[in-house]
Amino acid sequence: MTAIARSYQPPAAEADMLPRPFRVVARQQELADCVSLELAPVEGAPLGFVPGQFTMLYVHGVGEIPISISGDPSVSERLVHTIRDVGAVTGALCRLQEGARVGVRGPYGSAWPLERAFGRHLFVVAGGLGLAPLRPLVHWALANRHRLKSVALVYGTRSPDNLLFLEQLRAWAASEGLELGITVDRATADWQGRVGLVTDLLPGMLHDPAETVAMLCGPEPMMRFAAQALGSAGVPQADIHLSMERNMKCGLGWCGHCQLGPFLICRDGPVLPYAELHRLLTVWEL
Amino acid sequence: MPAQGLDDLIGLLSSRGYEVWGARERDDALGLMPIETAAELPRGRVEAAEAGRVRLVEGPRDAVFDHTLPMHGLKRLVHPAEEKLYATGPDLVARDEAVAANPVAVLGVRPCDLAALETLTQVFEGGPYSDTRYRQRRDALFLVAVNCMRPAATCFCASMHTGPRAEAGFDLSLDELLDGDRHVFLVTAGSARGREILAELPGEAACAADLDAAEAGSRACAAAQQRRMVEGVEGLLKRNLEHPHWSEVAERCLSCANCTMVCPTCFCNTLEDRSSLDGAEAERWRRWDSCFTLDFSYLHGGAVRRETASRYRQWMTHKLSHWHDQFGMSGCVGCGRCIGWCPVGIDITAEAAAIAASEQGQTRSGDET
Numbered sequence: 273m274t275a276i277a278r279s280y281q282p283p284a285a286e287a288d289m290l291p292r293p294f295r296v297v298a299r300q301q302e303l304a305d306c307v308s309l310e311l312a313p314v315e316g317a318p319l320g321f322v323p324g325q326f327t328m329l330y331v332h333g334v335g336e337i338p339i340s341i342s343g344d345p346s347v348s349e350r351l352v353h354t355i356r357d358v359g360a361v362t363g364a365l366c367r368l369q370e371g372a373r374v375g376v377r378g379p380y381g382s383a384w385p386l387e388r389a390f391g392r393h394l395f396v397v398a399g400g401l402g403l404a405p406l407r408p409l410v411h412w413a414l415a416n417r418h419r420l421k422s423v424a425l426v427y428g429t430r431s432p433d434n435l436l437f438l439e440q441l442r443a444w445a446a447s448e449g450l451e452l453g454i455t456v457d458r459a460t461a462d463w464q465g466r467v468g469l470v471t472d473l474l475p476g477m478l479h480d481p482a483e484t485v486a487m488l489c490g491p492e493p494m495m496r497f498a499a500q501a502l503g504s505a506g507v508p509q510a511d512i513h514l515s516m517e518r519n520m521k522c523g524l525g526w527c528g529h530c531q532l533g534p535f536l537i538c539r540d541g542p543v544l545p546y547a548e549l550h551r552l553l554t555v556w557e558l
Numbered sequence: 559m560p561a562q563g564l565d566d567l568i569g570l571l572s573s574r575g576y577e578v579w580g581a582r583e584r585d586d587a588l589g590l591m592p593i594e595t596a597a598e599l600p601r602g603r604v605e606a607a608e609a610g611r612v613r614l615v616e617g618p619r620d621a622v623f624d625h626t627l628p629m630h631g632l633k634r635l636v637h638p639a640e641e642k643l644y645a646t647g648p649d650l651v652a653r654d655e656a657v658a659a660n661p662v663a664v665l666g667v668r669p670c671d672l673a674a675l676e677t678l679t680q681v682f683e684g685g686p687y688s689d690t691r692y693r694q695r696r697d698a699l700f701l702v703a704v705n706c707m708r709p710a711a712t713c714f715c716a717s718m719h720t721g722p723r724a725e726a727g728f729d730l731s732l733d734e735l736l737d738g739d740r741h742v743f744l745v746t747a748g749s750a751r752g753r754e755i756l757a758e759l760p761g762e763a764a765c766a767a768d769l770d771a772a773e774a775g776s777r778a779c780a781a782a783q784q785r786r787m788v789e790g791v792e793g794l795l796k797r798n799l800e801h802p803h804w805s806e807v808a809e810r811c812l813s814c815a816n817c818t819m820v821c822p823t824c825f826c827n828t829l830e831d832r833s834s835l836d837g838a839e840a841e842r843w844r845r846w847d848s849c850f851t852l853d854f855s856y857l858h859g860g861a862v863r864r865e866t867a868s869r870y871r872q873w874m875t876h877k878l879s880h881w882h883d884q885f886g887m888s889g890c891v892g893c894g895r896c897i898g899w900c901p902v903g904i905d906i907t908a909e910a911a912a913i914a915a916s917e918q919g920q921t922r923s924g925d926e927t
Contacts, residue, residue: 289643289644289829289842289844290643290644290652290654291646291650291652293649293650293651314650330650332646332647332648332650332840333831333833333837333840334831335830335831336829336842356858358858358859359858362858373648373649373650374650375646375650375652517857518855518857518862519854519855519856519857519862521827521828521829521847522827522829524685524687524689525681525685525686525687526681526682526685526687526689526825526827527826527827527828527829527847528825528826528827528847528849528876529826529828529847529854529855531872531876531880531884533799533875533880533883534879534880534883534884535883535884536685536884539685539686555799555800556800556868557862557863557864557865557867557868558799558862558868558872
């Protein structure tokens with residue numbers, strides 16, 4: 273593994289395959305098929321994390337899956353995950369009500385390389401639910417706004433009714449200095465905003481590409497095209513970071529499921545530099 | 559040690575609480591199973607292995623260890639095919655399942671399988687997290703290695719630099735010397751536990767001629783290997799992630815996962831729930847999985863590796879290339895089990911050679927133009 277991928281590896285969590293019981297303390301229906309769960313440990317200290325990390329969430333008798341942490345990293349007593357109902361375990365998670373128990377392991381994986389953005393422009397690109405693991409980063413960036421030249425978020429979804437955290441994003445844009453660009457693939461009748469791809473917004477929102485650090489999460493084709501466009505615009509490949517997704521069973525590097533070529537996504541990722549990914553992303557069914 | 563000393567060795571290990579395992583004949587092949595006496599070992603038998611075929615047949619001489627490999631490596635002793643991790647009720651207070659790691663002494667471990675064990679240790683302990691369940695089982699093993707004097711046709715350890723002679727990683731190692739009526743074992747200790755046993759074994763100190771004969775036997779075994787892995791295979795496969803040969807292999811490959819089951823280093827596993835009928839109790843189990851199944855790479859919306867070609871490529875490039883990035887070593891030890899136990903006879907050395915040959919062909923045609 274190369275030095276750059278290792279350089280921002282956070283400290284290792286306990287290597288335990290046993291989950292810790294947590295309780296749902298708040299539940300927010302974000303979209304028709306998407307729920308945010310706020311979790312607190314039944315006993316003991318809350319879980320600290322750094323933006324970009326994920327946990328393994330276990331629903332009794334159903335199964336365990338990796339879910340990225342979507343809350344504010346400075347409020348560690350509230351562990352937030354935003355989940356879309358796409359399968360048995362995510363469906364069970366989305367149906368949990370306040371007071372229900374969830375097993376939690378982690379946090380696992382690499383973090384967004386926050387320190388690389390100091391003194392430079394931070395450029396965040398999100399597609400669909402990919403905004404969830406980026407939200408802790410935006411929380412951090414706005415709390416450290418004085419250390420960054422600018423903070424921009426380009427966010428694209430399929431349609432306006434798939435836009436997550438919209439009120440919060442607009443509030444941040446209005447009063448916290450977030451430069452916000454939103455676009456959708458398909459408009460609805462009442463949509464007044466842009467229609468198109470996230471890459472359409474890049475030229476107008478990039479200030480100084482050579483002095484920009486970009487962080488991306490979304491469907492793989494979207495990240496591929498966005499990273500290519502950022503690279504073409506002059507953002508150094510080593511300063512473009514992607515959060516990758518693969519099937520994961522253990523989160524510890526022992527099950528082999530999350531391989532992407534040389535990487536074990538749970539151990540080396542999920543956040544990896546585009547400089548090391550770009551060759552792999554164009555290989556068919558890797 | 560005289561040949562009859564094998565029973566003394568088994569006795570000494572049993573008296574120290576080890577269950578002794580060795581290669582035993584079953585269904586015309588060899589399995590790694592508990593044994594009680596040396597008579598149960600496949601004396602005089604050898605493996606007639608070819609791509610897609612493994613049979614045990616009469617060998618040319620009366621040696622105990624001329625056979626090569628049982629179908630199982632040491633994998634199932636340290637990483638069982640399935641194991642319960644914990645049980646929990648709806649309160650999610652998990653009750654850890656203790657590891658039942660009974661002491662096992664394996665008699666006749668081949669150098670390639672010792673290398674495979676080192677590989678598994680690196681997987682389960684070399685990264686940021688250490689699997690304590692693996693460690694408990696690994697610590698319960700006593701390993702009696704046997705240096706190979708005769709290769710099977712599927713062996714290619716010499717080109718993977720894992721054999722046919724074990725330099726380390728064993729408690730005791732044996733060289734079987736059979737010359738006319740003289741049938742003895744050269745015994746070498748590789749650990750403090752091994753030295754204790756060695757001190758109690760019958761026999762006398764080895765002479766220089768026996769040491770030379772053992773070394774010569776290993777050299778001859780290496781020279782007699784019919785298969786070899788192409789040089790520089792790690793880089794070769796990385797350069798050829800997109801190559802027509804993957805589809806060519808896929809026309810033969812059944813995605814049956816046999817190769818991953820017999821491979822002594824294939825560690826991939828999945829975790830699953832087993833619930834009581836009323837749903838009150840759930841158990842979490844870990845069991846072997848294979849990158850050849852469609853479900854292995856499932857993400858919401860479908861599998862990443864839908865084609866057999868991409869699954870075969872995943873297996874082979876992981877083993878020979880990306881294992882180096884992930885674990886700092888090769889994932890292939892050259893035991894050749896995947897060649898013999900493949901129902902259609904796909905040969906990892908031949909597939910690598912075919913890709914290498916196509917590269918050379920390209921270079922040549924490039925030179926001509």
